Amino acid sequence: xxxxxxxxxxxxxxxxxGNVKAQDAAAPPDPNAxxxxxxxxxxxxxxxxxxxxxxxxFKFTNVGKEPLIIKEAHGSCGCTVPTxxxxxxxxxxxxxxxxxxxxxxxxxxxxxxTVTSNANPGTKVLYIMGNVLPDDPxxxxxxxxxxxxAVQNTTPAGGKK
Numbered sequence: 001x002x003x004x005x006x007x008x009x010x011x012x013x014x015x016x017x018g019n020v021k022a023q024d025a026a027a028p029p030d031p032n033a034x035x036x037x038x039x040x041x042x043x044x045x046x047x048x049x050x051x052x053x054x055x056x057x058f059k060f061t062n063v064g065k066e067p068l069i070i071k072e073a074h075g076s077c078g079c080t081v082p083t084x085x086x087x088x089x090x091x092x093x094x095x096x097x098x099x100x101x102x103x104x105x106x107x108x109x110x111x112x113x114t115v116t117s118n119a120n121p122g123t124k125v126l127y128i129m130g131n132v133l134p135d136d137p138x139x140x141x142x143x144x145x146x147x148x149x150a151v152q153n154t155t156p157a158g159g160k161k
Contacts, residue, residue, distance in 0.1 A: 033120040034064035034091070045101065045130025054101040058113070058126055062089040069118045073097055076112040079105055080128065084115065099128060106134045 039059040062068040067088035075081055079102040085095045099113055113126040 029120050032065040034062050034066050034068035034089070034118060036068060036115070036117055036119040036124055037061050037063045038124070038126070041125075042127040042129065043099070045128065047131045047133060048103060049133055050103065050106055050135045052103045052132070054103040056099050056101070056128065057096040058099065059094065059096045060089075061094045062091055062119075064119065065091055066118075067091070070097070070115060071118070072114075072116040074114055075099070076114075078102075079109075080111040080113060082113045082115075097126075099126075101128055101130070103132050106132050 037060060039061075043056045043058065045054075045056065067090050069088050070084040073082040073084040081100045083098040083100075085097070089095045097113070097115065101109070101111065108129075108131045110127065110129045113128065115124045115126065116122060117124070
């Protein structure tokens with residue numbers, strides 16, 4: 001009896017999921033929907049100093065026919081914090097998403113910013129990348145052996161002292 005109930009519940013769930021998927025596939029895109037057109041999907045910070053200014057801006061334009069509303073923007077980790085505009089972006093209007101990367105982290109980085117909006121498509125992934133230099137190159141990696149001072153050879157050329 002338990003197997004029958006489990007099988008019936010599983011079958012019902014699969015049928016429901018299939019119907020929802022079929023409805024999503026059948027819905028044509030709204031021709032009047034806002035369209036988020038990015039100037040660039042990637043910001044390259046380049047090589048920057050430790051604790052340098054971590055703010056950059058993704059510039060975009062709404063090239064659709066209805067106002068663009070950014071519902072959410074989040075970074076791939078706590079070191080990447082995007083700040084999207086709060087007000088709707090009217091058709092033809094340009095705006096920007098401010099992104100802050102915590103430059104107190106030394107080394108190369110590649111992070112993402114995921115933007116969710118009422119645009120078509122509704123999700124856009126943006127990228128930031130760069131390399132943060134350490135304050136002192138000798139402390140770049142604590143596991144890197146420190147250079148040893150040169151030892152002067154005190155043995156005469158003939159090999160005898």
